[in-house]
Amino acid sequence: MNPLRFRRRALAAALTCITLGLSMGAHAQAYPSKPITFIVPFAAGSATDQLARALGQSITEQTKQAVVVENKAGASGMMAAQAAARAGADGHTVLITTNTTQAANEHLYKKLPYDPVKDFAPVTGLGKGGQVLVVPAASPYKSVAELLAAARKSPGKLSFGSGSSSSRVAGEMLKQLSGTDILHVPYKSNPLAITDLLGGQIDLMITDTSTGVPQVKAGKLRALGYSTQKRSAQLPEVPTIDEAGVKGYDMGYWFAAYVPAGTPAPVVARLHDLLVAAVKSAPAKSFFDTAGSEAWTTTPDELAKFQAAEAQKWGKVIKAAGIDPE
Known part of the structure; x- marks a missing residue:
């Protein structure tokens, strides 16, 4: 190859990389550029709603941008998950959800209006409880x-x-x-x-x-x-269902955050950092203490792997329980 042409191509490639890096950095620096909407699959007053509002308060304090909590209750969270999946992939719409939409529904319903894996980019786990x-x-x-x-x-x-x-x-x-x-x-x-x-x-x-x-x-x-194998700190006098005679009983739940698939990686990373800080904030700590649940954060990759394992677990439980998909 002509040495001059080779150098030109190398320079062009380098400039492309620099431009891409600057673009990705700009994505992260500009985010959030407007109010963020937290879509919650359950009604106001539910555990997920309370956590979303606590996290939103912290993120507003961190970014000076408003966080709007939008409750879309019904259909076991399917309406909320569908709405979040169809939202713009810019990080300004976040699904604050649970194992219901991301691990259980695919085994409870014959057809979902969303794909719990392909339609979302995992951000972080948020909490676990019984x-x-x-x-x-x-x-x-x-x-x-x-x-x-x-x-x-x-x-x-x-x-x-x-x-x-x-x-x-x-x-x-x-x-x-x-x-x-x-x-x-x-x-x-x-x-x-x-x-x-x-x-x-x-x-x-x-x-x-x-x-x-x-x-x-x-x-x-x-x-x-x-419901779990360990008694609740809020109700220490109440036995676990396993202790009460139903041997092998163990059923907890988890909260996590997702954004629409295709959301730029720098935005996901920035949102991840905001949410991890929010989970550690006073409003979230108050929620976890009151709810009897515990903080739990992950990397996006860790959440993806956890979700896959949970979907398999819930599938086995649902099948064993004899629940026919609706």
């Missing part, structure tokens, strides 16, 4: 054993509500491992199910602690068991 089995304070059942004895005596008579896939699968796992027949009643969100539980329309539910524990503390609900 759930609490609750009944109305006036319920005759004082323990998991009493509740399940009644369920066995009258199959199909008792009912449990759920407003998320985590809550639904937790209830189905209880049925499976205890050999009981309890009617499932679906809701758009856990707070709505709590309302009917308080009103006596359903008999029990297994809900996230941020939704259930305040009602327990207020004396309106009675906690019978905790």
